[in-house]
Every structure is written in C-alpha cells, then in structure tokens.
Amino acid sequence: MTSKETRNQFLNFFKEKSHKIVPSAPMVIKDDPTLMFTNAGMNQFKEYFLGNTVPKSTRVVDTQKCLRVSGKHNDLEEVGKDTYHHTMFEMLGNWSFGDYFKEEAIAWAWEFLTSVCKVDPNSLYVSVFEGSEDADNLKMDDEAFGLWKAIVPEDRIIMGNKKDNFWEMGDQGPCGPCSEIHVDIRTPEEKAKVSGASLVNKDHPQVVEIWNLVFMQYNRKANGDLEPLPAKHVDTGMGFERLCTVLQGVQSNYDTDVFTPIIREIETIVNGKNRQNETKYGQDPEIDIAIRVIADHIRAVAFSIADGQLPSNTGAGYVIRRILRRAVRYGFTFLNTKEPFMYRLVTVLVNTMGSAYPELKEQRQLIENVVKEEEYSFLNTLDQGLVLLDSIINSTKGKEVDGRKAFELYDTYGFPIDLTALILGEKGYTLDEKGFETAMQAQKNRSKSASAVSKTDWTILSDDVEQEFVGYDMLNANVKLVKYRKV
Ligand code: ATP
Ligand code: MG
Ligand code: MG
Numbered sequence: 061m062t063s064k065e066t067r068n069q070f071l072n073f074f075k076e077k078s079h080k081i082v083p084s085a086p087m088v089i090k091d092d093p094t095l096m097f098t099n100a101g102m103n104q105f106k107e108y109f110l111g112n113t114v115p116k117s118t119r120v121v122d123t124q125k126c127l128r129v130s131g132k133h134n135d136l137e138e139v140g141k142d143t144y145h146h147t148m149f150e151m152l153g154n155w156s157f158g159d160y161f162k163e164e165a166i167a168w169a170w171e172f173l174t175s176v177c178k179v180d181p182n183s184l185y186v187s188v189f190e191g192s193e194d195a196d197n198l199k200m201d202d203e204a205f206g207l208w209k210a211i212v213p214e215d216r217i218i219m220g221n222k223k224d225n226f227w228e229m230g231d232q233g234p235c236g237p238c239s240e241i242h243v244d245i246r247t248p249e250e251k252a253k254v255s256g257a258s259l260v261n262k263d264h265p266q267v268v269e270i271w272n273l274v275f276m277q278y279n280r281k282a283n284g285d286l287e288p289l290p291a292k293h294v295d296t297g298m299g300f301e302r303l304c305t306v307l308q309g310v311q312s313n314y315d316t317d318v319f320t321p322i323i324r325e326i327e328t329i330v331n332g333k334n335r336q337n338e339t340k341y342g343q344d345p346e347i348d349i350a351i352r353v354i355a356d357h358i359r360a361v362a363f364s365i366a367d368g369q370l371p372s373n374t375g376a377g378y379v380i381r382r383i384l385r386r387a388v389r390y391g392f393t394f395l396n397t398k399e400p401f402m403y404r405l406v407t408v409l410v411n412t413m414g415s416a417y418p419e420l421k422e423q424r425q426l427i428e429n430v431v432k433e434e435e436y437s438f439l440n441t442l443d444q445g446l447v448l449l450d451s452i453i454n455s456t457k458g459k460e461v462d463g464r465k466a467f468e469l470y471d472t473y474g475f476p477i478d479l480t481a482l483i484l485g486e487k488g489y490t491l492d493e494k495g496f497e498t499a500m501q502a503q504k505n506r507s508k509s510a511s512a513v514s515k516t517d518w519t520i521l522s523d524d525v526e527q528e529f530v531g532y533d534m535l536n537a538n539v540k541l542v543k544y545r546k547v
C-alpha cells in the first residue's frame with residue numbers, strides 16, 4: 061500500500077465513523093509564546109480540551125505536521141541513528157471532544173489496524189496504565205485493561221508506568237491514562253532469537269510504538285489535586301511514517317515510499333558522473349546515518365519555510381538554521397558534498413508530498429532559493445571551521461574541549477553549539493558547555509551598548525557602529541522598518 065493510500069485510508073475510516081476531516085494546523089506556531097512548533101496532533105485542539113472554546117464537531121480526524129526538535133519533545137539526537145524517529149513527521153489522529161470514550165477508541169484502533177490494514181494481530185502489543193503509588197494514588201486503568209482483554213491475549217497487554225502511560229497537558233489542565241500500541245516488525249529470524257510478551261520498543265528497536273490512545277478523564281487543579289472531568293475526551297496520535305513501514309512490510313521508515321525517492325535523489329547527486337565506487341544507501345553504517353539525517357532534515361526545513369519560517373539567528377528561525385547546518389555538515393563529512401545540494405531535493409519532496417501539502421508546491425521556488433543560499437553561506441566557513449576544530453582537539457588535554465573555543469567556532473564560523481558537540485562526540489570528546497555559555501553572555505554584554513535601540517517603527521543603531529543599508533522590510537501595511545547591519 062502506498063503512503064498516499066495509507067493516509068487516505070485512515071482519514072476515510074474515521075470519516076465513516078462520523079468524524080470530520082480537518083486540515084493540519086501549521087507546523088510553525090506564530091501566536092503561542094509557549095510553543096514554537098506543533099509537536100503533537102492535540103496542539104491545535106488545546107482550547108477545546110481546556111473548555112475555552114466549543115468545537116463545531118465533536119468527532120474529528122486529521123493528519124498533523126509535527127516537529128520534535130525543541131523543548132519537552134526533542135528527538136533530534138535519535139534522528140538518523142535509529143530508523144523511526146524523525147524531526148518532522150506526520151501524526152494521524154482521531155479525536156473525541158466529550159463524545160465517545162475508551163470503548164470506541166480501542167475498538168476502532170484495533171479494527172483499523174487489523175481489519176482495514178490487515179496487520180497480523182500476533183505482531184501487536186498494547187500497554188495499559190498500571191496505576192501510581194505517589195500523591196495522586198491513581199488506580200490501574202482496569203477499564204482499558206478489560207476492553208483490551210476482550211480483544212488480545214492477556215500476555216500481549218503490558219503494564220506501563222506513569223511516565224509512559226499517563227498523559228498530562230501541563231502542570232494544570234486535562235490529563236489521563238493512555239494505551240499504546242506497539243508493532244513487532246522483526247524478521248522471523250530475529251524473532252527466533254528473542255521472544256516474550258515484555259517486548260516493547262524499549263527492549264527492541266524493531267518493536268515500535270505506533271499509536272498512542274490518550275483518555276482524558278481528569279483535570280489537574282492549580283493545587284495539584286485531580287478531579288474527574290465532566291466531559292471526557294479522546295486524543296490519539298499515530299506515527300504515519302511508522303504505519304507505512306508496517307504496511308509496506310519493511311523494517312525502517314527510510315525504506316518506505318515516503319523516503320526512498322529522496323534517498324535515491326541523494327545517491328544520484330552524490331555520485332554525479334561517478335560510475336565507479338558509487339555511494340549507495342545500505343552499505344556503510346556511517347554513510348547511512350548521513351543519508352538518513354539529510355533525507356529527514358530537508359523535510360523539516362522545507363515544511364518550515366513553506367509555513368513562512370525562514371532560517372535566522374534567533375528563535376524558531378535558528379532552530380531551522382541549526383537543522384539545515386547539521387545536514388550540510390553530515391553531507392560534507394560523510395558524502396563529500398562540497399557544493400550546495402540540499403536544495404536539489406526539494407523537487408522530489410514536492411513530488412511525493414505536494415498533493416497532501418499544497419503549501420510545499422506553492423512555496424517551492426522560495427524553499428529552493430532559501431535552502432541554496434543557506435547552504436552557500438555555511439559552506440563558506442564550514443571547511444575552515446572543521447580545520448579549526450581539529451586543531452582545537454589536537455591541543456586539548458584530556459577529553460573535554462574548552463567552551464570558549466566552541467564559542468569562536470560559533471561566532472566566526474557559524475557552528476551551532478549542538479553541531480560542535482555532535483562532531484566532538486563522534487571523535488570521543490565532550491564539550492564544556494558552561495564555558496560556551498559564559499563566552500556567549502560576555503559577548504552579549506559587549507554588544508548591548510552597541511546594539512540596536514528600538515524606537516517604535518524604526519530600528520536605530522548607535523552612532524559608533526558603521527552601517528550599511530540592507531533594505532526595507534514591510535512587516536505590515538503600516539510599519540516600515542529600515543534595516544541596517546554592522547559592516
Ligand atoms: P517514542 O516513544 O517512540 O519516542 P512517543 O511516545 O514520544 O514515541 P507520542 O508522543 O506518544 O510519541 O506520539 C504519538 C505517536 O507519534 C507515537 O506513537 C509515534 O508513532 C509517533 N512519533 C512520536 N515521535 C515521533 C518521531 N520523532 N518521529 C516519528 N514518529 C513519531
Ligand atoms: Mg518520544
Ligand atoms: Mg513512547
């Protein structure tokens with residue numbers, strides 16, 4: 061089954077169960093100071109769960125563009141090293157806002173996977189909240205346990221602790237137990253080596269969590285107490301790329317049609333006219349990680365730009381810049397890409413995802429231009445920066461590299477701190493992050509006096525800084541901002 065069919069099948073299954081199909085919210089969040097990027101399907105429905113807004117439909121289904129690279133959900137370090145965590149991914153979800161509850165949510169999840177998608181029930185495990193002995197003193201979710209017991213053998217139901225199986229929106233607000241569904245995607249040979257009902261993906265990388273069914277039944281009050289919610293809600297999230305892996309009978313998200321066209325294009329670009337010693341995915345673990353990182357990161361970057369978030373030096377823009385630079389360095393070091401190349405992947409991405417996400421198609425030219433520019437500017441300094449990093453390492457006694465040196469790399473060569481830490485990690489070194497922070501703070505203090513003073517519509521630099529006019533920026537119809545930069 062193609063990924064396109066899988067996406068439609070999910071949406072249509074729940075549509076037939078009276079759910080309204082709604083579009084994905086933007087991945088880049090502009091109006092919430094507490095969250096830069098959408099990291100779960102529920103974000104856009106937060107106000108419904110809090111009871112601040114009344115939903116038009118009480119049953120909704122969607123696929124949500126998510127990015128997990130900052131805050132509580134940061135999967136960046138996993139990406140490329142494993143085959144099922146991405147920076148940007150799609151989360152399929154069905155929702156009940158005070159409508160159905162556990163019985164339907166569990167029955168439909170099972171029906172969708174086993175009857176519609178024909179997943180072998182013997183490859184599925186489910187988890188249930190075991191209760192807690194802390195101040196909340198919650199009892200086990202025996203309602204969910206009973207519902208699952210009617211469907212799956214008891215030895216496939218795994219008890220989960222509060223960390224994995226109790227969901228909370230924040231310090232206050234709706235919360236409740238959840239049930240996860242895990243799929244065993246191991247080959248028969250691998251299965252023969254280890255077996256047992258305790259297998260969840262903590263124990264084996266190929267027994268993967270695909271779906272999380274959250275049952276919001278409590279409200280956490282300001283004093284920490286829990287009270288039952290008057291209207292109970294269901295919030296589910298299923299990893300679309302992981303589902304495709306299961307349904308396409310492969311063992312890695314990167315072997316599904318979501319990623320293979322991008323990976324083939326990376327190979328084509330890397331090999332150029334070289335017909336001897338061709339680089340191919342699946343032959344060398346180090347090269348494979350680099351290819352996976354690049355295939356992953358171009359999606360995160362392209363979707364962000366399509367949402368209007370350009371790379372920059374602060375906030376969400378810097379997150380995007382860091383991701384892009386990370387990918388460029390993986391290419392440079394492991395695939396020998398010395399010229400901009402990521403922008404050339406945009407066409408393939410648009411071909412595979414442009415019909416589900418028209419914004420990609422519409423913004424294609426902008427995405428290509430911005431990515432190419434970013435690549436050029438980082439490649440200008442990357443080579444020299446890597447040489448400097450090598451010499452820093454050579455002069456380091458012990459295994460910890462001076463944070464002030466990492467600051468120089470950041471300041472002069474544009475190396476994000478996490479990139480420096482990543483490269484050092486590859487070479488068996490660690491970074492003195494405190495030293496970096498101190499150097500960063502010192503620079504901020506130095507530049508404060510010379511920095512921009514904001515006076516209403518204008519950004520004015522103090523007199524002692526030489527200026528070069530770089531253009532007008534129309535932020536909105538009334539505000540004209542003249543930008544200067546230090547020269
Ligand atoms: P995991 O334990 O694998 O990190 P999670 O428990 O953090 O997943 P949830 O917050 O429960 O994930 O999100 C719901 C679903 O979204 C998961 O069951 C999984 O299928 C998918 N998912 C979560 N994080 C990622 C990611 N980084 N890349 C791809 N899919 C993901
Ligand atoms: Mg996670
Ligand atoms: Mg999990």
Ligand code: MG
Pocket residue numbers: 240269272
């Ligand atoms: Mg989960």
